[in-house]
Amino acid sequence: MIAQADTALLDVQRLSKTYLGRHNLADRLSGRKQTRVQAVSDVSFGVRPGEILGLIGESGCGKSTLGRSILRLHEPSAGKVVFDGVDVTGLDDAAMKAMRRRMQIIFQDPYASLNPRRTVAEIVGLPLKLHGLTKTPTEARDKVVAMVEKVGLKSAHLDRYPHQFSGGQRQRIGIARALVSNPEFIVCDEPVSALDVSIQAQIIELLTDLKQEMGLTYLFISHDISVIGYLSDRVAVMYLGEIVEMGPVESILTGPRHPYTQSLMSAVPEVDAGVRKARVRLTGDLPSPLSPPSGCKFHTRCPLAIDICRRQAPVTERVGNGHQAACHRLNENLSLLDPVGT
Amino acid sequence: MTAIDNGPAASADPVVNSIFRRNMATFAENRLALGSAVVVLLFVLMAVFAPFIAPHDPNVTDLFRRLQPPAWQEGGDWAYLLGCDALGRDILSRIIYGARISIFVGAAVVLVATTIGIVAGLAAGFLRGWVDTVISRVVDILLGFPYLIFAIGLMAMMGPGLINIILALVYKEWVIPCRVVRGETLATRELEYVEAARALGASSRHIMMREILPNILSPVIVVSTIRMAHVIILEASLSFLGLGVQPPTASWGAMVADGRAFIMQSWWVSTFPGIAILLLVLGINVASQGLRDAFDPRFHE
Numbered sequence: 300m301i302a303q304a305d306t307a308l309l310d311v312q313r314l315s316k317t318y319l320g321r322h323n324l325a326d327r328l329s330g331r332k333q334t335r336v337q338a339v340s341d342v343s344f345g346v347r348p349g350e351i352l353g354l355i356g357e358s359g360c361g362k363s364t365l366g367r368s369i370l371r372l373h374e375p376s377a378g379k380v381v382f383d384g385v386d387v388t389g390l391d392d393a394a395m396k397a398m399r400r401r402m403q404i405i406f407q408d409p410y411a412s413l414n415p416r417r418t419v420a421e422i423v424g425l426p427l428k429l430h431g432l433t434k435t436p437t438e439a440r441d442k443v444v445a446m447v448e449k450v451g452l453k454s455a456h457l458d459r460y461p462h463q464f465s466g467g468q469r470q471r472i473g474i475a476r477a478l479v480s481n482p483e484f485i486v487c488d489e490p491v492s493a494l495d496v497s498i499q500a501q502i503i504e505l506l507t508d509l510k511q512e513m514g515l516t517y518l519f520i521s522h523d524i525s526v527i528g529y530l531s532d533r534v535a536v537m538y539l540g541e542i543v544e545m546g547p548v549e550s551i552l553t554g555p556r557h558p559y560t561q562s563l564m565s566a567v568p569e570v571d572a573g574v575r576k577a578r579v580r581l582t583g584d585l586p587s588p589l590s591p592p593s594g595c596k597f598h599t600r601c602p603l604a605i606d607i608c609r610r611q612a613p614v615t616e617r618v619g620n621g622h623q624a625a626c627h628r629l630n631e632n633l634s635l636l637d638p639v640g641t
Numbered sequence: 642m643t644a645i646d647n648g649p650a651a652s653a654d655p656v657v658n659s660i661f662r663r664n665m666a667t668f669a670e671n672r673l674a675l676g677s678a679v680v681v682l683l684f685v686l687m688a689v690f691a692p693f694i695a696p697h698d699p700n701v702t703d704l705f706r707r708l709q710p711p712a713w714q715e716g717g718d719w720a721y722l723l724g725c726d727a728l729g730r731d732i733l734s735r736i737i738y739g740a741r742i743s744i745f746v747g748a749a750v751v752l753v754a755t756t757i758g759i760v761a762g763l764a765a766g767f768l769r770g771w772v773d774t775v776i777s778r779v780v781d782i783l784l785g786f787p788y789l790i791f792a793i794g795l796m797a798m799m800g801p802g803l804i805n806i807i808l809a810l811v812y813k814e815w816v817i818p819c820r821v822v823r824g825e826t827l828a829t830r831e832l833e834y835v836e837a838a839r840a841l842g843a844s845s846r847h848i849m850m851r852e853i854l855p856n857i858l859s860p861v862i863v864v865s866t867i868r869m870a871h872v873i874i875l876e877a878s879l880s881f882l883g884l885g886v887q888p889p890t891a892s893w894g895a896m897v898a899d900g901r902a903f904i905m906q907s908w909w910v911s912t913f914p915g916i917a918i919l920l921l922v923l924g925i926n927v928a929s930q931g932l933r934d935a936f937d938p939r940f941h942e
Contacts, residue, residue, distance in 0.1 A: 372836055399842035412833035416855045426841045476837065 307345030307381075308516050309369070309484055314342045314378035316361075316368045336588045338364040340540040341378070346484070351510070351517040353531030353548070355524060355563070359585050361540040362520045363407075366486040369518070370404055371395065382484065400430050403477040405506075407489040409469035413461040419472055420457040423447060426480040446479040447472075449512075450505060467498035471505070478509060487519045491526060503530060524567050528552050533621070536560045539588060539596040542615075546622030556624040558603050561635040579635045595627065603633055664859075667935040674931020680924035688740040695734035696720065700889045703729035708907040724909045726899055732909065735891035736917050742803070742880075742892045743921065747873040749807050754814035755865045761815065762822025763849045767830055777823070780816045788813055789878055796884040803886050806879060810872055821864050825857035859936045866929035870922045877918050893918050 320334030338361040346352045356362045368375045371387060380387045387398055406412035413422055424443045426432070433439040444454045450471040461469055470490060477485060487506065491499040503526065510517060521527050527534055528548060535545040536559065544557040555561045562579040581600045586592050592599045598608035607627050615625040669675055687694060697720075706729035712719045723732040765776040783791075795809035829835065830853060838852050879885045880894030888895065893914040900910025 367836075370840055372840055396842040399840060404837070404840045406833045406837060408833055412837050414834040414838075414852055414856070425838070425843070429842050429847070473837075476841070480841075 306347055308348040308350075308383060309346040309518070310379075310381040311342060311344050311369060312379040312381065314365070314368060314380060315340050315376050316364050316373060317376040334589060337540055337591065338588060339368060339375075342537075342540075342542050343378075344535055344542060344545060346516055346518060348483075348516055349510075349514060350532045351519050351530050353527035353534040354518060354520045354537060355522065355527050355534060356537035357522060357585060359588070360537045361588070362522075362537050363488055365537070366404065366488050366518060366520050370399070370402055370486060372404070396430075400426070400432075400480045401482050402484045402486070403480070403482040404486040404488060405470075405473055405477050405490045408493050409466050409473055410461075410493075412473050413469055415461055418458050418460060419447065419452070422461070422472060423475045423479055426476065430480055432480060442479065443475075446475045449509070450475045450478075451501075465498075466494050467501060470494060470498075470502055474502075474505065474509070478513065478515075481513070482515070484516045485518070487517050489520055489522070492521065492523060499526070506530075524563060536563065539586065539591060541596060541625070543597065543626070544622075544624040546619065546624075550619055550622045554619075555636070556618050556622070556629055557597075557626050558601050558628075558633075558635055559597050560624075565636055595625075602635060603628055664935045668931055671931040671934065674928050674934075677924040677927035677931070680920060681928055684740055684921050684924070685744060687737055688744045691737045691741055695731075695737045696722070697731035697734045699730060699734040699738040699891045701730065705729065708903060708910070710907070711909050711913075723913045724907075726896070726910045727903060727907075732896070732913050735896060736893070736914055739891040739893045739896060739914065739917070740921070742886055742890065743873050743876060743918070746803070746806055746810070746876040747869045750810045750814055750872045750876075751865050751869045753807070753811045754868075755818045755861065757811070757815040758818025758820075759822050759854070759861065762819040763826055763854065765819070766823040766826025767845065767849050767853065773823075776819070780819055783813050783816050786813065789875060792875060792879060793882065793884060796879060801884055801887050806876060806885055809879075810875055814868065814872060817868055818861055818865060821861055822857060825860060826853055829853045829856055863929060863933045863936055866925065866932055870925040870929070873922055873925070874918070 315337065316339040318336040318338060320336075322331075322333035326333070342365060344352070354362050354365065364373060367373045369380050371380075375388055378388070382398065382402060385398070387395065387402075390398060417425075420440070420443055423446055424439050427439050427442060433442055443457065447454060447457060452468065452471055452475070456464070456468075461472065464472065470493075474490075490506065491502050494502060506517070507530065509515065517530075519527065519530055531548045533546065534548050534551040535542045536551070536555075536557065537543070538559050544551065544555065544560045551560065552564065555564050558579075562581050565579040579602065583600050586596070586599055592609075594610045595601070595604070595608040595613050598604040601608065605628070611627070613625045613627045615623050616629055618624050618629060703725070706718075706721065706725040708727055709721055709725040709729070710717045711724040712722050714724075717724065721731050721733070723736070726732055726735070761776050765773040791813055792809045795812060796805060799805040799809065826849075830848075835848055835852050838848050843852070876885060877892070877894030877897070880892040881898045883895070883898065885894055886892050896914035897911045897918075900907065900912075900914075904911055
């Protein structure tokens with residue numbers, strides 16, 4: 300385990316989230332075993348103030364679960380989430396509520412994330428109301444207006460309902476709701492992947508502007524390498540509930556060490572037609588987290604897998620400045636990305 | 642009627658919840674449903690204004706008019722349009738007053754049952770765990786009893802009377818809105834706006850009452866209207882069996898029962914209250930189906 304900097308705003312320590320299947324009396328009597336899905340297993344990382352940590356991985360790898368576990372939207376099964384020196388996993392309801400003002404989330408689906416029966420003013424004003432942040436309705440209204448204008452909507456929009464807006468506008472409403480209580484840390488759970496590409500750029504720009512303006516820290520979850528590469532200061536790569544590689548964005552993009560990261564990078568389309576990259580094709584699907592593979596979880600799809608990979612899980616090792624990876628063959632310096640023909 | 646010329650949803654005013662307006666416009670386009678709603682409305686007005694509409698006192702007996710036929714038959718009298726019953730009471734007046742019992746019992750049972758069902762269903766669907774297990778088992782057990790037999794048993798225990806009818810029917814009726822609410826809640830609680838509310842620090846009560854409930858109300862209202870027709874039939878059945886409101890209060894079910902002995906000679910005693918039950922129940926059923934078609938997005942093209 301790599302020690303985290305003491306200055307971290309958010310420090311996630313050995314966090315796990317296991318979903319237990321139904322296990323009633325009948326199941327118990329018939330000796331059926333309870334199904335468990337380990338969505339996140341033993342994940343540790345830190346996020347420094349003002350930083351954007353990109354979290355990347357394919358669908359079903361547990362990245363959204365990780366984001367929600369940090370905010371205790373899904374209760375973590377094990378591990379600690381230390382935010383600004385406080386372990387939030389141990390907080391009671393009242394303390395947790397106070398903490399929620401400081402840690403927020405922006406959701407993926409701008410259609411599902413807004414209550415269809417509430418006006419924009421009610422949606423954006425809800426955090427102010429819940430936390431008693433404003434004393435008078437006028438003050439609340441003013442704050443809502445200011446926030447709504449900050450995300451690029453007009454005060455004329457305030458009394459409309461979500462279905463009267465486009466996807467991009469709805470995402471702006473979701474951002475306004477997350478930021479109106481002046482939080483410090485935001486989990487961005489694929490905030491642009493449901494949007495058109497042209498809108499994506501606008502929302503990303505908005506998020507980076509707001510980060511500067513309000514001094515925010517992001518955990519930015521995405522499956523889009525170009526978005527992550529553009530935004531992040533550091534990148535964590537997730538596979539089947541584990542972080543397999545993490546490091547500064549340049550070293551992950553230019554020198555990925557884990558074969559899974561390498562295969563992800565090889566999938567990024569190259570703009571320069573002259574460059575011919577090796578294309579690593581992974582075979583098969585993501586294994587079911589119901590029965591994860593033994594040893595290194597990636598061995599079933601890894602082109603470099605050897606005998607030890609099937610038997611023993613690799614430990615996370617330091618491979619560079621702030622760069623870590625978990626693979627048995629790290630020191631052999633193999634790369635799937637070597638130019639074709641060599 | 643007048644509502645038809647509104648055409649497709651009026652969307653001029655963005656402030657009004659236009660989903661509701663569009664649904665109501667869809668409903669208004671369905672002429673059969675709209676006509677049925679008018680029939681139901683007429684029955685309601687009849688019940689409310691019974692003292693002003695009824696030509697005679699429903700409880701005054703006149704043995705000289707015993708089993709007097711309807712006005713258009715030989716021996717009939719236009720002052721007693723639908724004839725008289727075995728005690729010489731005016732059948733039309735008794736039908737008009739009887740509408741009060743049917744509609745009051747129907748509305749009261751559905752209102753109370755829906756309120757209980759919403760609370761229990763929200764608790765079961767949102768809190769899950771042992772709360773859900775307990776509520777769902779009780780619902781399953783109650784569903785296992787035949788409705789009418791169950792109500793008869795309860796009436797036998799509690800004795801007849803208006804309040805007791807309502808209680809006997811609510812005992813089982815609440816499970817229906819409860820199941821609807823539970824199912825809708827289970828689906829709605831997984832939506833991101835519910836998660837968003839929790840992330841913002843909202844309490845469970847806030848999430849249940851302010852985030853989930855407003856969004857599941859449409860199907861609940863539709864189901865409750867359909868159930869009102871069933872409840873009216875059940876009240877009529879209990880009254881027919883003599884377990885409902887007690888004589889001389891007029892109730893359609895009891896009136897049908899009164900005329901049973903004379904059905905071969907004096908068909909009108911049972912037939913007219915029977916037609917009243919039929920018209921009201923049919924009206925509610927067709928109107929509520931129109932409501933369902935209008936409010937359920939699956940029926941929109």
